[in-house]
Amino acid sequence: MFDKLASQPNDPLLALIGLYNADHRADKIDLGVGVYRDDLGRTPVMRSVKAAEKELLEKQDSKSYVAPEGDRVFLDLLWDLVGGKGQGKFAAGVQTPGGSGALRLASDLIARAGSGRIHLGLPSWPNHAGIFGATGLSVETYPYFDVPTQDVRFASMMKALSSAPRGDAVLIHASCHNPTGATLTSAQWEELAAVIAERRLVPLIDSAYQGFGAGIEEDAAGLRTIIAAVPEALVAVSCSKSFGIYRERTGAIFAVAETQDAADIARSNLVTMARTSYSMPPDHGAAVVRTILSTESLRQDWIDELNSMRDRLNGLRRELAAALGDGWQLAPQIAEQQGMFSLLPLKEADVLALRKEHGIYMPTSGRINIAGLKSEDIPRVAAVLKPLLG
Ligand code: LMR
Numbered sequence: 001m002f003d004k005l006a007s008q009p010n011d012p013l014l015a016l017i018g019l020y021n022a023d024h025r026a027d028k029i030d031l032g033v034g035v036y037r038d039d040l041g042r043t044p045v046m047r048s049v050k051a052a053e054k055e056l057l058e059k060q061d062s063k064s065y066v067a068p069e070g071d072r073v074f075l076d077l078l079w080d081l082v083g084g085k086g087q088g089k090f091a092a093g094v095q096t097p098g099g100s101g102a103l104r105l106a107s108d109l110i111a112r113a114g115s116g117r118i119h120l121g122l123p124s125w126p127n128h129a130g131i132f133g134a135t136g137l138s139v140e141t142y143p144y145f146d147v148p149t150q151d152v153r154f155a156s157m158m159k160a161l162s163s164a165p166r167g168d169a170v171l172i173h174a175s176c177h178n179p180t181g182a183t184l185t186s187a188q189w190e191e192l193a194a195v196i197a198e199r200r201l202v203p204l205i206d207s208a209y210q211g212f213g214a215g216i217e218e219d220a221a222g223l224r225t226i227i228a229a230v231p232e233a234l235v236a237v238s239c240s241k242s243f244g245i246y247r248e249r250t251g252a253i254f255a256v257a258e259t260q261d262a263a264d265i266a267r268s269n270l271v272t273m274a275r276t277s278y279s280m281p282p283d284h285g286a287a288v289v290r291t292i293l294s295t296e297s298l299r300q301d302w303i304d305e306l307n308s309m310r311d312r313l314n315g316l317r318r319e320l321a322a323a324l325g326d327g328w329q330l331a332p333q334i335a336e337q338q339g340m341f342s343l344l345p346l347k348e349a350d351v352l353a354l355r356k357e358h359g360i361y362m363p364t365s366g367r368i369n370i371a372g373l374k375s376e377d378i379p380r381v382a383a384v385l386k387p388l389l390g
Contacts, residue, residue: 013126013363020361028359029377031368034178034340035246036212036309039374046244048302052291056284066283068271070095070252074286077293078252082174082207082220082237087228090260091235092267093252094274095281099208099238100127102253106204106234107135108273109255109266110169114202118169121157123147123343123365125178128171128206140164145180147345147366150333152182158195166200169234172226175219176209176339179367183213183338189222193229203230208238211306212313213338231258239289241340242306250285309371313340316370319378327386343367350388358384 010018016032035043069075075093083091096102110118118137120128121144132139142160143153161170172192177183184192196203205223213219227233232255239250255266274280292298317335324331334342346354346366354360360381362368373381 011127016361016363019355023355023359023361025359027380029361029372029374029381031360031362031370031372034241034369035371036241036244036313036340037369037371039312041372041374043244043246046302046305048292048298048305049243049245049288051298051301052288052295055291055295056287060287063283065280068275068280069093069267070281071283071286071290073294074290075252075254077290078237078239079254081216081293082210082223082235083227083254083256084217084220084224086256087224089227089233089256089258090263091254091256092260092263092270093254094267094270095286096236096251096253096274097249097278097281098240099206099236099251100131101249101278101281102236102238102251103128103131103204103206104135104277105253105270105273106236107132107137109234109269110202110204111135111137112269112273114169115165115167117165118171118204119161119164119201120171121145121173123179124171124173125206126365132171137169140168142170145177145182145343147180147343150182150330150337150345152184152188154184154188154191158191161192161195161199161201164199164201168199168201169204170196170201172203172205172223174205174207174210174223174235175213176341178208178339179341179363179365180343181334181337181339181341181370184222186221186225189225192222193226196226197229201230202232202234204234204236206236206238208236209241209339210237211242212310212340215310216303216306227256232256232262239285243285243289243292243302245285245288248285248288249282250289313370316373316375316378317342319375320370320373320382323378323382324386324389327382328389330389340369340371341367342370344385344389346385346388354384360384 321335
């Protein structure tokens, strides 16, 4: 059987981890995969996560199954965090292995119930198209961001979505757009929500970086504007970044509807699709998040640490923008963009040369993970980037 298979290429983003590790230069710089790093280049376990894990280790008295949809208390707490007061809608959640698991279940649901089409703004996280394609959805694209000018292509995006067929799904990044960091203004979120509602599109909102942009509440504002405007939505949530629990694969998909019955029907479908795929999600990460969100002291400590992570990112953005400023007129945009990523107008050959000649690693798209910078690296990085950008 296996000889009938063609070997598949490695995922380029994940392959970067191996390329970086194989480079023995002491001054190499990893601006690749989107994980948060501190100024020593580490991705530490958050204090509140450590404390929650200690508590679980002492108190957990069974490893039996939890429930088909996962940990219900975790789901309720997570929806409060993301959906806020719920905008008068009913949400039914299913815990998933990471945000990717949530996107996969959402995509399966759209394939089962919807038009079979999803509209994806470009550029986007490369795995979006992969996940949608794997469930048989046809992927249409709309413009989101212009790399040379670093501008959101809002008018073109509105034009494209205004003619999208009724009932189609549309992928929206909640905040901290991956790969561009380019955000919408509140007025633009309102306009986007109105077009989605008017065209009866079903938004699939990907929320993977809450707290890394402008703040925990601020980063959910756009998503909530859309939910308030539409009868139905799907919200895929990743806890990987906001809680720094990447390898615990913790996330959830929420079906949002105008009645509890409609949300419950969607959830029953999500649960059966999970059952025939991986049966039930892993527990540990959700138990950690539940413990943090339900314990006032841990919750506050989590908020404080997440705030300082965001402050560090924004400080790095300002430093990089300043260092690039005398060579690249669009440098101030880097300081305006939000979250871990910016997308630089670099040619693939430049990116490969940066790896080879300078030990600076980023995907060939030119996306940089700002968190991978250390303050001390910024002058050197800016010096090699300026001639390529200016
Ligand atoms: C990224 O975009 O780097 C992260 O979301 C990691 C991943 O799974 O691709």
